[in-house]
Each structure stands twice: as C-alpha cells, then as structure tokens.
Amino acid sequence: MGPDFIYAQPVKLFFGEGKFAKLPEILQELGVRRCVIACGKHFAPTAQAMQAADDRIVAVFGAVEQNPQLSGVKETARLAREAGADAVLGVGGGSALDTAKFAAAIALGDGEAEDYYYARKPFPAERLTIIAVPTTAGTGSEVTQVSVVSNGTEKKTINNPVFMPKAAVVDPVLSSTVPPRTTMNTGLDAMAHALEGYWSRNHQPISDLMAIESVRLVLENLEKAYHDGTNMEARANMAFASLLGGLSFALPKTAGSHACSYPLSEDYHLPHGEAVAFTLDSFVRINADERLELLCRRVGLSGTEELAERIAALKELGGLRRRLSDLGDVDLDKLAHDCAVHGLMQNNPIPMDEEKLRAMFEKLA
Numbered sequence: 001m002g003p004d005f006i007y008a009q010p011v012k013l014f015f016g017e018g019k020f021a022k023l024p025e026i027l028q029e030l031g032v033r034r035c036v037i038a039c040g041k042h043f044a045p046t047a048q049a050m051q052a053a054d055d056r057i058v059a060v061f062g063a064v065e066q067n068p069q070l071s072g073v074k075e076t077a078r079l080a081r082e083a084g085a086d087a088v089l090g091v092g093g094g095s096a097l098d099t100a101k102f103a104a105a106i107a108l109g110d111g112e113a114e115d116y117y118y119a120r121k122p123f124p125a126e127r128l129t130i131i132a133v134p135t136t137a138g139t140g141s142e143v144t145q146v147s148v149v150s151n152g153t154e155k156k157t158i159n160n161p162v163f164m165p166k167a168a169v170v171d172p173v174l175s176s177t178v179p180p181r182t183t184m185n186t187g188l189d190a191m192a193h194a195l196e197g198y199w200s201r202n203h204q205p206i207s208d209l210m211a212i213e214s215v216r217l218v219l220e221n222l223e224k225a226y227h228d229g230t231n232m233e234a235r236a237n238m239a240f241a242s243l244l245g246g247l248s249f250a251l252p253k254t255a256g257s258h259a260c261s262y263p264l265s266e267d268y269h270l271p272h273g274e275a276v277a278f279t280l281d282s283f284v285r286i287n288a289d290e291r292l293e294l295l296c297r298r299v300g301l302s303g304t305e306e307l308a309e310r311i312a313a314l315k316e317l318g319g320l321r322r323r324l325s326d327l328g329d330v331d332l333d334k335l336a337h338d339c340a341v342h343g344l345m346q347n348n349p350i351p352m353d354e355e356k357l358r359a360m361f362e363k364l365a
C-alpha cells in the first residue's frame, strides 16, 4: 500500500540569523498587544531591557529553572492575569518554553494550576497566544503540543493541543552562548527526537523525511558547535536540526530512550538531553532493522553499528555520563521497572519488558 497519513503543523515559523531582532514586527503581525516573557536567568537581563524599550512587554518572569517547576508556571500565569496580557513569550531552552506554554494555557482559567496539572479539570477554553523562542538546539518544544513540568520531584509530560504555540522565532544567534556540555546534551536530544520519531510505531512519511535530514545535520554539525559555540553555520544547522527533530516526533511521539529518560532524570538527576542520550546508542542497536539501515545510508553512514558508535563518541566527547557506574548507587530493578511501565515505551518498535531493559542496562555496567 502507498502512503496513508494525516499531517498537520499549525505553528508559523520565523527562522534565521537575526530573526529575533524582528520581534516587534512579528508581535505586530500576530496582533499581540500585551505580552509576558518567561525565561531563565541567562536571558532575564535582556528581557528586562526589552520591557523597558517596548510597551507591549508588560511583565517578565525571569527565574525559570531546569526541569521547570509548576510554581514558575503559576507565577507566570499570575503576572499575565494581573497585567491583562494577551500573549506569553517563552525565551530559552525547553524549560522556559514549557513554562510559557503551560502558563498561557491556564492564565484565564478559574482553577488552580494543580487542577490542570493533575487533570482534575479540563484546560480552560480561552487561552493566551503562545510564542516560542528557543535558545538551545534540542527540544523542538516550539513545534509540539507538549509541556514538561515538575511539581516537586514529580516530573510530568502533558500532551494537549492547548500547548501548541501560534508562532516560533528560531534565531540561531541566541544559541551562541550555550555552554559546550549543554550544547552536547541538547544536540543529542534533537537527534533522539528524529530517530525516535522515525522508528516510533506511529511514524509517518512526512515526519520520516524530516527525521532523516535532522540526523544528517546533527552528525555534520554537533561536534563543530560543541568545539566552537560562535560557529554560526554550525549553530544555524543545529537550530534547523532541532526544529526538524521537533517536527519529526510531534505526531509520532518518542519511544524507548525518552521513556528511560524519565527515571534517569528523576532518580539520578541527569539533565534531559543527557538522560535521553544515556540509552540512545543502545536503542539504535535494539531497534536496528531495514528501515534504520536505510536512514543510515541516506545520512552517509555504513549502517546502524556506525550510527551507534557515532552517538557513543559524541557522548564521550561531551563528557556525558554513559555507564551505570557513573550514576552512583543504582537500583537496577526499580530502574528497569520504571522504564518498562512508562507510556512512551509502548511506541518502541521492539517490545521492551522489564527483563529486556535490565539486560540492556547490564551491558552499560
């Protein structure tokens, strides 16, 4: 049978070096009149300067942390409500984007943030416009309807159309200050999105094409961006790879490596990209089949074994944790169990139970 699929991508994309400087015109085009910025500490001084220069920026929440907390979402939503905002602009890595997305979705509701977080109430029908400005090349959150937010130590991924941005401004210049290790973590997250979208049980032809190009771009550019963060060609290609990675998994969803990343982040405190990369080469070997061989040949590799080796070499170059012994005391039974029961594991093309996952982790001892 020939291609058979449904495809939709609702986010207007503004991509390229210098695009962030065009934000005033973009706000105008989108009809935004009162906007709150959610960002992390690295961008907070710039956001405050933007507020001083443009009447349409009415408040800044500048304290988004890694693995963003629901408390930051609440604070952003409160600022938006009190300022009568019509939009929330997230500027930063996935943490800032996901904070902005959640805050925009609940700002006009009459419930508590916890009501929506724990699905005790449906999300409000009315919401604020979401504009996503990624400053890392990794999550692809600018084109997904996903928001990953923690409440204390509990980290939850919520998938809902209310989180879909109206527009994304992807300016590679913003990523030039990302430190090398974060460049590596996030770059491997982008590659994982592409690979997992490609081998997901729900993969489809348009996403597949974007996945192949995303993997090719990461293989050609991640090492360059890692060694020289000011290499704008490498940064731009990584920003594009990340965007394509986001589009590759937005519909098919991710699979085994992302399922395993949750316990690895929650119990062993690995940053998201490092947690995903921990098992990515293992899953390349586990999921190796004719389709994956085809992807490898299209990106100029000899096959799946070379892809696994390239991922391992990137992890080593970035100083990422790669072995169980790097994680301290590991409760292997709990780790294998928690990975097996995570919902995303159902998307893995090869069924993975607790026993198989235990064997996979034992090879990483």
Ligand code: NAD
Residues within 6 Å of the ligand: 040, 041, 042, 065, 066, 067, 068, 092, 093, 094, 095, 096, 098, 135, 136, 138, 139, 140, 141, 142, 144, 145, 146, 147, 148, 174, 175, 176, 177, 178, 179, 182, 186, 189, 272, 273
């Ligand atoms: P992050 O947003 O946590 O940022 C990592 C660190 O880099 C932070 O300290 C941040 O302040 C800093 N940083 C970001 N941009 C910078 C810059 N330009 N210069 C200097 N420092 C900078 O990391 P991330 O990997 O981008 O996002 C991870 C989060 O996104 C996790 O919570 C993950 O679960 C989530 N995620 C969401 C989606 C989605 O579709 N919504 C997809 C994948 C991951």
